[in-house]
Amino acid sequence: MPVVVGNFISRHVYGNQLKTVHNNNNKTACRFLDVKKGQEKKSGHSWVNESEITVIIHLARLYHKYGRQYRVITPYDAQRSAIERQLELAGLPWEDKCFNVDSFQGNEEDYIIVSLVRSQGVGFLKNVRRTNVMLTRCKTSMIICTSRNFVTAGKAVNTLVGKLAAVMGSEGWLDSRDIARGVLP
Template sequence: MHNVCLQNYREAAMVISLSRLMKQLGWSFRIITPYDPQRSFIENELKREKLPHDDKVFNVDSFQGNEADYIIVSLVRSGTKLGFLQEQRRANVMLTRCKKGMIICTSRPFVEGVACDSLVGKLAETLGPEAWISSTRIAQIGGRLFK
């Protein structure tokens, strides 16, 4: 059995961009991800980019019982396995921590395919196609994303 490194560099880059934007807007936010390797990578990237990193990035279990105005979620998974998303209780914690807004960084084909019956998949289906926005579009519209 080999050890799978659960990191998604593309999602991490988007999380860093969103963190920079939210800092510029002066918004209170936290970042949640199900896997510690992704949490560590994002935290190190925030440090490297000289963005706030203390008390910013959590795995789902360590954030249980907490909340923030805005939550950025990095799901990490994009392939053929649900992983963490199979655990409905933990996925529920991840999706119920925001007071004002949440952005889930993920792969649309993954959510609409393998993860379609998960809580994230059901949320995406309920919100419809308008809820999806590409990373390119986020960069173009910046703070207007949240208005």
């Protein structure tokens, strides 16, 4: 995993015992994508965030266009299913592209797109072990799609993801409008 992610995880999960041996020292290897109007919505026993899905389809289209090997991971199975459907409808590769966090444990990919889904309640983010799995799957870079306000000033500020957002600072944030215009991070 990139050094910026490995060092953060070492400090916040493993008491500085994890040593990252990777030549990717680029701080932009971990970015957050502000999905300003994204709202979580209950779907059966799970959750979806349609605004995040829209942004993820734009990202997937760009990654596919430029030949980047990527996977999408999310804590919620309803979101995973919805993303798969939208990838297929968009004519993009959709099989073996989208996973819930638990099913992707032990795997990794060059580029990871994370869909947090939640914008009000903390939910899954309370579980440090599962959040750790979610944040440590990328080999080259990771983009975390979420509400900036939720992770920097809202209920998720004290979660592992909120702490990562604080470490990355304002330069760690992308605007979803740039992605919609075709700007590849």
